[in-house]
Amino acid sequence: MLTPEQVTATRKASLDILFGLGNKVVEGVEKLAELNVQVTRSTLADSFDLAQKALSVKEPQDWLALQDSLAAPTAEKMQSYRRQLFDIVLSTQAEFAKVAQTQCEAYVRQMQSVVEDVAKNAPAGSEAVVAALDSAIKAAHTLVETVQKTSQQAVEVARSNLDMAAAAASGDTKRGSEPVSQAAKR
Template sequence: MALTADQILAAQKANLETLFGLTTKAFEGVEKLVELNVTASKAALTEAQSTAQAALSVKDAQELLTLQASLFQPLAEKTAAYSRHLYDIAQGTGAEFSKAFEAKAAEAQQAFVGLVDSASKNAPAGSETAVAVLKSAVAAANNAFESVQKAVKQASDVAEANFNAVSTQAVAAAKTATASRKR
């Protein structure tokens, strides 16, 4: 089965569209990351200013300890929120790349199945067994690929659930530590 010039051009055009689409998605992810960091930096600067002013207005050691203890919980919450936003940006960008990969993989699978079908139709007489074995191997490979995709998706879901649980526990631990220091 020989490819025509039109088929080659169409494939190249599709590949370029995919490349430019993924490049755009990557830049969008970087833009979101920069925006997150600028926002976090502005907030940190504003908080540093108010914290410095509060520290300068402290009258005794007990007030200083109370101020110090009151800073830990918000810091942990903000760190967890920042991590969550960072994870969401990475997850969203990664999902776009995964979608594109899955689409290209599905196209490649279809093209390969078409090639096998075409080859089997043009196979010499008496090669039915070899063609059946080849088709069976292709079907098994496709099933294995789908199983791997499902396993990766499940592992990703478990990792996300674990990340959420750890973030929640970290904020709760900071609240507990702050509450015990205030006493």
């Protein structure tokens, strides 16, 4: 049984964890807000520049060339935004994963301590039950470690796919804008 002091300590630790995670969420939201403000400012500046350039266009081919010159940079900016957004989400998720791993390890240690206490006080002949309980705890810990490794691999695959999509989109945009450039030159 837990003593009142242990219950109080457990509650305090849980509250500390809760507020720590809350702070990580707020930090993630701050980073996201800052990223969105940067993107908004950049978009406004780009729109102003485009409007200024559009006012000076006199020929249709110049208009096509102007549009063509914007395609690749716009695609690259979108990919950059997605990558930064992904990084913000990933760093916030990593903080949650660290806390979960720490809590899981503490729980496993606590359960192993309980099993050891049970083994010390168990009647003769109950070794098989204690061994089965210990084995179940170790299996659960192994499962949690496997899930964490799999999650990390999934994140790495997602990041790799994002990078490949960015490279492909950038290449497609450049290739797609070449015919427009050729037409504008005629």
